[in-house]
Structures are given as structure tokens and as C-alpha cells.
Amino acid sequence: MISLSVLALVFGVVFLAELPDxxxxxxxxxxxxxxxxxxxxxxxxxxLLHVALAVxxxxxxxxxxxxxxxxxxGVLFLGGAAVLLLKKDDGEEEIRRPEDQSxxxxxxxGFMLILVAEFGDLTQIMTANLAARYDDxxxxxxxxxxxxxxxxxxxxxGGKALMKRVPLALITKIAALLMAALxxxxxxxxxx
Numbered sequence: 001m002i003s004l005s006v007l008a009l010v011f012g013v014v015f016l017a018e019l020p021d022x023x024x025x026x027x028x029x030x031x032x033x034x035x036x037x038x039x040x041x042x043x044x045x046x047x048l049l050h051v052a053l054a055v056x057x058x059x060x061x062x063x064x065x066x067x068x069x070x071x072x073x074g075v076l077f078l079g080g081a082a083v084l085l086l087k088k089d090d091g092e093e094e095i096r097r098p099e100d101q102s103x104x105x106x107x108x109x110g111f112m113l114i115l116v117a118e119f120g121d122l123t124q125i126m127t128a129n130l131a132a133r134y135d136d137x138x139x140x141x142x143x144x145x146x147x148x149x150x151x152x153x154x155x156x157x158g159g160k161a162l163m164k165r166v167p168l169a170l171i172t173k174i175a176a177l178l179m180a181a182l183x184x185x186x187x188x189x190x191x192x
Contacts, residue, residue, distance in 0.1 A: 003139040010130050010143030011150075013178050018123050018151040026113055027155030034106045036156050040149075041103070042110025043156070046118065047148040054124045055141040058131025067190050069132050074186030076129050081180040083122055085173070114152075123148065133186060 030039045061069055118124060127144040131137050 002142065003134075003136050006134050006136050006139040007143040007146075010127070010134075010140050011147045013130070013182065014123050014126060014144045014147035015150055016174055016178060017126060018148055019154075021121070021123065021151075026117065027110075027152045030106075030110055030113070031156030034101060034109075038101075038103050038106035039110045039156050040153060042107035042112075043114050043152045044149050045107070046111045046114035047152065048145055049115065050118050050121075050124050051127055051141050051145045051148065054127035054144070055131045055137045058128035058133075058140070059135075059137050061128070061132035070186045070190035072129075072132070074183045074188075074190060076125060076183070078180060078183035078187075081176040081183060085176045133182075 027039065027043055030043075061072065064072075123144070127140065130144070131140045134140055
């Protein structure tokens with residue numbers, strides 16, 4: 001059974017945390033150079049793999065006593081909020097162009113870029129924390145993958161337009177505030 005409240009919470013937190021990430025910029029760059037559907041296919045497959053790994057790691061954490069899980073996820077959420085607030089803009093990264101525009105070359109480039117860039121990334125760690133926190137791997141996994149796909153789609157199709165209308169600093173602050181609130185709540189549950 002899928003919990004819509006957990007799915008919506010995970011979607012919102014992961015979506016906001018991923019918007020200011022380098023992945024949205026990478027999707028934007030690839031989307032301007034190649035066919036958007038090919039880029040999205042590769043990026044979506046990489047995100048699906050990342051979420052599966054994160055949910056598996058988070059589900060393993062649920063084997064620990066609840067107080068330890070709450071304390072650990074609380075500290076990690078607060079750390080994630082600090083990372084978002086202290087993160088400097090890296091600028092555009094160099095992206096290697098495939099030789100031709102075939103589906104497999106373009107999708108493969110998108111897949112490899114995300115696979116490498118997102119491994120151990122804040123949203124992957126956050127997804128593992130959420131999986132441990134809610135002990136609902138399907139809802140957490142679905143919420144996280146839909147959020148990552150939505151950010152990738154926005155980045156590929158219309159990233160520049162979005163960033164012109166909504167300041168990146170505001171998005172980052174909202175994501176950090178949500179993560180800090182989740183962290184404080186988890187820590188309170190650990191000691192209560």
C-alpha cells in the first residue's frame with residue numbers, strides 16, 4: 001500500500017533539494033545539445049538506480065532500534081540543511097559530447113553523467129534517511145524518483161525559464177528549512 005502523505009512529503013523535500021543541484025544544470029546543458037527524450041531516458045534510468053540503492057540502504061537502517069534511527073536521521077537531515085545553506089555555486093561543468101545523436105549514445109551520456117555525479121549526493125543520502133524514517137520503501141522510493149524525474153524534466157526542457165522566475169537562493173533556503181524541520185523532529189522523537 002502506498003502512503004500518499006509520505007510520497008508527497010518525500011517528493012517535496014527531494015524536489016526542492018535537487019533543484020539547486022548540479023544535475024538540473026547538467027540536464028539543461030544536455031537538453032540544449034541533444035534530443036530531450038533521449039537525454040531524459042538516460043537520466044531517468046540513472047535516477048531510478050540511485051533511488052533503489054538509497055531505499056535499500058535506508059531500509060537496512062530500520063533494523064536498528066527506533067531511537068538510534070531517529071537520532072541518526074535527525075543529525076543527517078540537519079547536516080543536509082547545513083550543506084544546502086553553505087554550498088557554493090560550482091558553475092557549469094564540462095560535459096563530454098557523444099560523437100553522434102543516436103538514442104544509445106545520448107541516453108548513455110545522460111545515464112553516465114548522473115550515475116557519477118549523483119553517487120553519494122545529498123538527495124541520495126536524504127532518500128536513504130527518509131526510507132529509514134518512515135519504513136515505507138515503496139512510498140519513499142516512488143516519491144523520490146518522481147521528484148528527481150520532475151527536476152530532470154524541468155532542467156532538460158525549461159530550466160532557464162524556471163530559474164529566471166524563481167530565485168535559486170529561495171529554492172535552496174526552502175529546501176534547507178524543510179530539512180532542518182525534519183531533522184529537529186527526528187531528534188525530538190529520539191529523545192522523547
